[in-house]
Amino acid sequence: MKYCLVVDDSSVIRKVARRILEGLDFEIAEAEDGKQAIASCTSRMPDAILLDWNMPNMDGYEFLTHLRKMNGGDRPKVVFCTTENDVGHIAKAMGSGADEYVMKPFDKEILSSKLGEVGLV
DSSP: OEEEEEEOSOHHHHHHHHHHHHHTTEEEEEESSHHHHHHHHHHOOOSEEEEOSOOSSSOHHHHHHHHHHSTTTTSSEEEEEESOOSHHHHHHHHHTTOSEEEESSOOHHHHHHHHHHTTOO
8 A cells, every 4th residue: 555645734635635545545644744744754754745835834845855855755756735826836846856736626536647647546
């Protein structure tokens, strides 16, 4: 079973993502911000990370930059999941090591498609 870390400061988004991803046969862990996500990745590196951009303590961009420098941090497929839709944000996310980008709100079809594009579904 593939393992996905859902990183978002919104408990509602984490709950929706968990239900969708469990339906796609993923084992799920959750983190409220980038700092919690780093701690989670230190104990177990996920196969995939669904990552919010705007979070307190450590935002998604900072987390991704740190992740990619960690031992094994090059392996997880990272899908940025955010309300930021300008080209600059998308380019920054992809340039910092994101594998895909999805806009909120998302549904099972959209998330499945994006995870399929990175070879996880």
